[in-house]
Amino acid sequence: MGLRRWWLPSGAFSVALLGLLLWVSRSDEALDRGDKLAGVAGAVLAVGGLVISVIGVVVAVRANRVADHAQAADTLARLVVRQWTREAGARGLTRPIDIDWATTLRSVAPSPAEVVGDPRFTRLTLHGAVPDLADAFRALPGRQLVVVGEPGSGKTSAAILLALGLTRQRGPGDPVPLLLSLSTWDMVEHDFETWVAHRLAVDHPVFGERGVHGPQVARALVELGxxxxxxxxxxxxxxxxxxxxxxxxxxxxxRNRPLVLTSRSEEYEEVIREHGVAIGRAAVVELGPVRAAAAADYLTSGVPAGDGRWDELVAELRDHPDGVVAEALSTPLAVYLAKTAYGSPGTDPADLLTCGTPDAVENHLYDAYLPALYPDHDRARRRFAFLARRLARRPGSDLSWWRLFLLLPGAHTLVAATRGAFIGTMVMAIVLLPGLVWGLLQPDPGRRPLPPGHIVVLYGILFLAAVVVGAVVGGLRGLARWGVTRLMRREEERLVHLPRYGLLRLRQVLVRLVFAVALGVAVFCSIAFMDRGIPFSWDEASAWAAFGAVLMANLGLAPRIRADEPIRPAMSLAADRRIALTLGAVTVVGLSYVLMSVTRNQALRSLGVVAAIWITAVWPMSCAWVKFEIVRFWFWAFGKTPWRLMGFLEGAHRRGVLRQVGGTYEFRHRRIQDYFAGT
Structure with a gap:
């Protein structure tokens, strides 16, 4: 835990200590009470010192265990293999299209002597197929490689296969390939190594705040190469x-660090020209176009015997390898679109032969893409177009479920206003609804009864007022928080809650809650002992026990993560929802009981319930899941996405429209996103 996270307990301790001193000084028996307090404090400090010593030993042992960098690297390697093996299967890379690569002829690479590390080399000739990239990379003395290619040439697929190949061939001490999308790098807030460590912790929660390795180990792995x-x-x-x-x-x-980088050819050439210096000792290879024969072989792979739908198109590809269709199908993306669009038996791939230009073929494939995947393709197209346009307005964004609320207009203000309206609704439902029911069923005989319709209208106005007030107060709070963040030039990510993973088993929960209850009772007994005038009361003792349970629930129910599987978006959403609901239920029930036990006045008790709801809303329920629920409500309310938003995204990933990177979704290809966005 960083120092910045100790401000709340430190402030609470300071306030409690100040109150205790004021209580002692204002008493007529200050010396006597001070003497008793000193005795109790000495005993508490002695026990506390013992507990801290034991905790220190346990933490030291755990730190030595989880800070084993070699063990952490092995864990990461297993996660990377599982993650990208699954994603490679989802993208159809188990049998990739045959694509060749070779040393680029563009002036973007250092001299062959620098790449090889030998002044005798004046020419560097590398070539092969995509599956050979891993061997070529390992043969480079500097272990630095840049892969360039035309739009849709398969650079991301090549990066996935390269990362998988290097991880499977990894020997003891070799670095672990970590595939990252450069579009997620906020270069204003993070330097390169900090960003890599951050993405490592986000994509693999075992290296997160509550992971068994933790963010410090993630940072160490990056810094140590x-x-x-x-x-x-x-x-x-x-x-x-x-x-x-x-x-x-x-x-x-x-500093002789290994690296792999992918980019479009023209953009990379432009960057190197502006920069003036090539990257390190990186060899630069360029992906070639898909040969017509390779495209024909891929399109007919897996086709049942006797299915002649592809015969005419395949004959055109083989007979005219420089023709219009062959030029249009010269990228893996175009071949994938053709295979998907005409995969159903009722389609005719020969329709592509009627297109007069490569651009016409490409546009035809985009138009036929969604109808092959969705029965109601018009509705699906509108939904994807909405998401693509919102992403286009926020460069560098993705479809991480915990960041989707950023796609809302005035995101932070709207989310805070919605939460405020919900809190107002809950407060009025708990405080006024019982009175409404009682007033309708049991009218006061001493007063002239109001017609039931008037009572309902009155309570409806109060409900509406509570919603409006809650929305206004919440919106102002969200706007102020966002403004302070911008004014202090702090990163916007501070306003984005990352998902929380894991929950203790029932036995562990019960053990911790029993400990919390015992702690609360012990605190009450200590107070009663210090002041003989306080009689022992089970009500007050149970209130302190409930307070201890609330604190323990919020500080101790999220365990260390021991993830043996890569995190999937639906899995992380379910975990965060489970933790939020558990902590929220414990907090609102426990605090309501504590605050209601302070007084017998019914109005003050209602106020205590209101305070408990508010504290629950701003503490355990201020989480990523709540913001996701808000964004999916607004998207659904305006007819932009279905209510089951996560199910829609999962279905798009299964169909290949989206790709998964860590725990986030992205469009399969930037050109597909641009097509849906109309750009």
Whole structure:
């Protein structure tokens, strides 16, 4: 826990200590009470010192265990293999299209002597197929490689297969490939190594705040060169930031760090021309076009015998390898679109032969893409178009479920206003609804009864007022918080709650809650002992026990993560929802009981319930899941996405429209996103 996270307990302790001193000084028997207090404090400090010593030993042992960098690297390697093996299968890369690569002829690479580390080399000739990239990379003395290609040429697929190949061939002490999308790098707030460590912790929660390894180990792996960054999509970085990105990357890899980078050819050539210096000792290879024969072989793979739908198109590809259709199908993306669009038996691939230009073929494939995947393809197209346009307005954004609320207009203000309206609704429902029911069923005989319709209207107005007031107060709070963040030039990510993972088993929960109850009772008994005038009361003792249970629930129910599987978006959403509901229920019930036990006045008791709801809303329920629920409500309310938003995203991933990177979703290809966005 960083120092900045100790301000709340430190402030609470300071306030409690100040109140205790005031209580002693204002008493007529200050010396006597002070003497008793000193005795109790000495005993508490002695026990506390013992507890802290034991905790220190346990923490030291745990730190030595989880800070084993080699063990952490092995854990990461297993997670990477499982993650990208699954994703490669989802993208159809188990049998990839046959694509060749070779040393680029563009002036973007250092001299062959620098790449090889031998002044005798004056020419460097590398070539092969995509599955050979891992062997070629391992043969480079500097272990630095840049892969460039035309739009849709398969750079991301090549990066995935390269990362998988290197991880499977990894020997003891070798760095672990970590595939990252450069579009997620906020270069204003994070330097290169900090960003890599942050993405490592986000994509693999075992290296997160509550992971068994933790963010410190993630940072150490990056700084020690035990992570091999595989950086995908330099061209997807905003144009103004590409040169800065290359400079930052070159500064790090200049220390003989391994690196893989992908980019579109023209964009990379432009960046190197502006930068003036090539990246480290990186060899630069360029992906070639898909040969017509390779496209024909891929399109007919898996087709049942006797199905002649592809015969005419395949004959055109083989007979005219430089023709219109062959030129249009010269990228893996176009071949994938054709295979998907005409995979159903009722379609005719020969329709592509009627297109007169490569652009016409490409547009035809985009138009036929969704009808092959969704029965109601018009509705699906509108939904994808909405998401793509919202992403286009926030460069660098993705479809991480915990960041989706940023796609809302006035995101922070709208989310806070919605939460405020919900809190107002809950408060009025708990406080006024019983009175409404009682007033309708049991009218006061001493007063002239109001008609039931008038009572309902009156309570409806009060409900509406509570919703409006809650929305206004919440909106002002969200706007102020966002403004302070911008004014202090702090990163917007501070307003984004990352998902929480894991929950203790029932036995562990019960053990911790029993300990919390015992702690609360012990605190009450200590107070009663210090002041003989306080009689022992089970009500007050139970109130202190409930308060201890609330604190223990919020501080101790989220365990260390021991993730043996890569985190999937639906899994992380379910975990965060489970923790939020558990902590919220314990907090609102426990605090309501504590605050209601302070007084017998019914009005003050109602006020205590209101305070409990508010504290619950701003503490355990201020989480990523709540913001996701808000964004899916607004998207659904305006007919932009279905109510089951996560199910829609999962279905799009299964169909291949989206790809998964860590715990987030992205469009399968930037050109598909641009097509839906109309750009």
């Amino acid at each position: 035990m992570v091999l960054p595989v950086l995908d999509g330099l061209d997807e970085v905003a144009r103004a930031g590409r040169v800065f990105a290359v400079r930052a990357i070159a500064e790090v890899v200049g």
